[in-house]
Amino acid sequence: MSEEELDPAIHVPARLRIMVTLASLDEGDDLSFTRLQDLIGLTPGNLITHLRKLQDAGYITTEKNGSGVTARTSVALTLGGRSALERYTAVLRELLDSASR
Amino acid sequence: MNEETGTRSAPGPDEAAGADAQGAAVMDAQSAAVIMQQAREQAGRELRVRRPVVFVTWGLVLLIGYGAMWLSVRGQQPYTGPAWETLLLAFLLVLAAAAITAQVVDRAASGVGGRSELQRTIFVLSLIGGFAALEIEKSAMTHAGASRPVTAMLGAAAPMLVAGMVFVATSAPAGGLNWPRLALGVWLLAVAAGGTWGGPVTALAVYALAGGGGVLAMAAIEPRLRRP
Numbered sequence: 001m002s003e004e005e006l007d008p009a010i011h012v013p014a015r016l017r018i019m020v021t022l023a024s025l026d027e028g029d030d031l032s033f034t035r036l037q038d039l040i041g042l043t044p045g046n047l048i049t050h051l052r053k054l055q056d057a058g059y060i061t062t063e064k065n066g067s068g069v070t071a072r073t074s075v076a077l078t079l080g081g082r083s084a085l086e087r088y089t090a091v092l093r094e095l096l097d098s099a100s101r
Numbered sequence: 102m103n104e105e106t107g108t109r110s111a112p113g114p115d116e117a118a119g120a121d122a123q124g125a126a127v128m129d130a131q132s133a134a135v136i137m138q139q140a141r142e143q144a145g146r147e148l149r150v151r152r153p154v155v156f157v158t159w160g161l162v163l164l165i166g167y168g169a170m171w172l173s174v175r176g177q178q179p180y181t182g183p184a185w186e187t188l189l190l191a192f193l194l195v196l197a198a199a200a201i202t203a204q205v206v207d208r209a210a211s212g213v214g215g216r217s218e219l220q221r222t223i224f225v226l227s228l229i230g231g232f233a234a235l236e237i238e239k240s241a242m243t244h245a246g247a248s249r250p251v252t253a254m255l256g257a258a259a260p261m262l263v264a265g266m267v268f269v270a271t272s273a274p275a276g277g278l279n280w281p282r283l284a285l286g287v288w289l290l291a292v293a294a295g296g297t298w299g300g301p302v303t304a305l306a307v308y309a310l311a312g313g314g315g316v317l318a319m320a321a322i323e324p325r326l327r328r329p
């Protein structure tokens with residue numbers, strides 16, 4: 001098994017942190033863009049770029065509510081995203097186990 | 102985006118995080134594991150309500166509030182009810198505890214929407230609705246001629262009855278059974294029901310010690326009961 005088997009959509013530090021943070025929420029919950037940005041510590045532009053990649057992979061959904069100063073963009077992990085992170089974690093564990101043998 | 106650039110030479114955790122300033126570093130498995138662990142811990146710290154703080158706050162409210170009322174009615178013959186100073190103290194304690202709870206919850210729940218937000222709203226409305234209904238019930242009983250000790254017992258038991266029922270009813274959200282909430286709800290119901298049999302004076306002591314003590318004990322054991 002090699003690192004190439006790790007999902008490339010997730011296997012980037014920023015996106016991995018985004019996925020793990022969103023996975024820590026209960027199912028059915030979402031996180032506002034600004035709170036996610038606070039937690040991940042990226043610029044809005046960088047965060048948007050990574051979110052787009054994850055959205056293209058079908059791992060997250062984003063939703064914008066309201067307009068003007070009351071606008072709120074929320075980000076949530078999809079079921080597929082949760083499964084993808086579980087697969088990623090399993091592959092990662094196998095890689096680490098085989099490296100320690 | 103320059104995801105394909107960067108290093109594969111096993112950066113340390115800080116390096117891996119630092120290299121991510123442009124969100125572009127490629128990492129090895131070890132670094133990925135470290136990043137996952139850090140992100141998980143941070144999310145747990147930032148997004149989880151610090152329940153022990155809430156339990157300690159409300160445990161002290163019950164202990165001090167009911168305790169003060171009990172001291173003021175101890176030995177009363179005939180029973181006339183707690184001194185107004187103790188009722189004011191209890192009211193102020195509840196206000197302070199509500200403010201602390203709101204701050205603790207807001208810190209964790211800020212920016213979190215969806216099902217949890219709806220559950221929190223229902224939880225708060227249930228508590229407010231329950232207390233309001235029991236206060237109306239108490240007034241109706243007084244109006245119908247119920248004696249002061251009887252209405253006092255209902256009034257004293259009301260907070261734990263309502264909180265206990267709401268805790269039990271909301272202990273199984275979609276994510277699974279919330280053991281601390283269920284256990285505390287059952288305990289408060291048992292204390293509320295059992296304490297009433299002691300009469301209006303003893304009930305206050307039972308609520309202070311068993312109710313307040315139970316909530317304080319939950320503050321200590323909740324982290325162990327929490328689901329992973």
